[in-house]
Amino acid sequence: MEKRQLGRSGIMVAPLAFGGNVFGWTADQAMSFRLLDAFVASGFNLIDTADVYSRWNPGNTGGESETIIGAWLKARGNRQQVVIATKLGSDMGDGKKGLSRAYMLRAVEDSLRRLQTDYIDLYQSHRDDPDTPMTDVLETYLRLIEQGKVRAIGASNFTAARLAEAQETSRRHGLPRYESVQPLYNLVERAAFEGELEALCRREQIGVINYYSLASGFLTGKYRSEADLASRARGAGAGKYLNERGQCVLAALDAVAARHRATPAQIALAWLIARPAITAPIASATSPEQWAELATAPEIKLDSRAIAQLDQASD
Secondary structure, eight states: OOEEOTTOOOOEEEEEEEEEGGEEEEEEHHHHHHHHHHHHHTTTTTOOOTTEEEEEEEESSHEEEEEHHHHHHHTTOGGGGGGEEEOOOSSSSSOOOOHHHHHHHHHHHHHHHHTTOEEEEEEEESSSOEEEEEEHHOOOOOOOOHSSSSEEEEEESHHHHHHHHHHHHHHHOOOOOOOEEOOOOTTOOOOTTTTTHHHHHHHOOOOEBOOOTTTTTGGGOOOOOOGGGTOOOOOOOTTTTTSHHHHHHHHHHHHHHHTOOOHHHHHHHHHHHHSOOOOEEEEEEESSHHHHHHTTGGGOOOHHHHHHHHHHHHH
16 A cells, blocks of 8 residues: 655655544444454555543543553554554643643553553644744753653644744754644545645645545535434534535535545545545545445545545535
8 A cells, every 4th residue: 555754754655544532432433343353454554543532421531542452462463554643732631631741651651551652653743832932842842852762853733833832943953853834624524724724734844644534424425414413423523514615515515425435434535535645644544444445445545626626626
């Protein structure tokens, strides 16, 4: 399978990442193991998670996703075959949040323990921390890299201005640079990435591993009316797209999918994969059957007509 370099890090990843937010939430450990097995068997290698996943689920405290991934890595003995990306900085409760040096040094040890590994391939700032100087953040990352606990670093939910400031700080002080960014980006959520942030990523060769690639499931086509939202864990997130523009996007996806004998979800991911700035969209599945559908998306090569049709419908 085609591999793409993540920024300038030297880390090579397949063009579709698995979103570990479902582990310990909508997928229990047994199902999570099945999903991860299917993911690797399909030829993919980038698994994205965060320390805070899935704290929002009643009864969870955070760390559930990393713990499941760690148990799977231990059971399968395949650490060298996968690229593990995790994040820190979101609120874990009890004042555990942000990017202060003291907290970062504590958070990395917690993640390493849960993941049952001695290194993290891509360690990401989950959110910008304006209260901590950028030099302090990058100096702490340097320390973790020198200690062999982290291979490369990334940013998530950063504005173009703050990411540019971070890269300039890196150059000025000889510190590690963010090799990737994780923005919200999909066919119905284009504004946050396209423009300054996308231009910066292309100019600076920053990898892009966008999240909500399927817009909380909306772009799969399974939510077409209010009735479809009921009793689904992600229904509330998809509901906001049930408007004229959203229906227009679904119609375009249906049309392109019909020509390619594919599904709307496969086409939505293929559109992302075809965009020059994107390294690997992040997508989740809650069953091996769902993953099998998504796994074929990189094989779909959209022509200029299809891309233009999707662009126009979602513009």
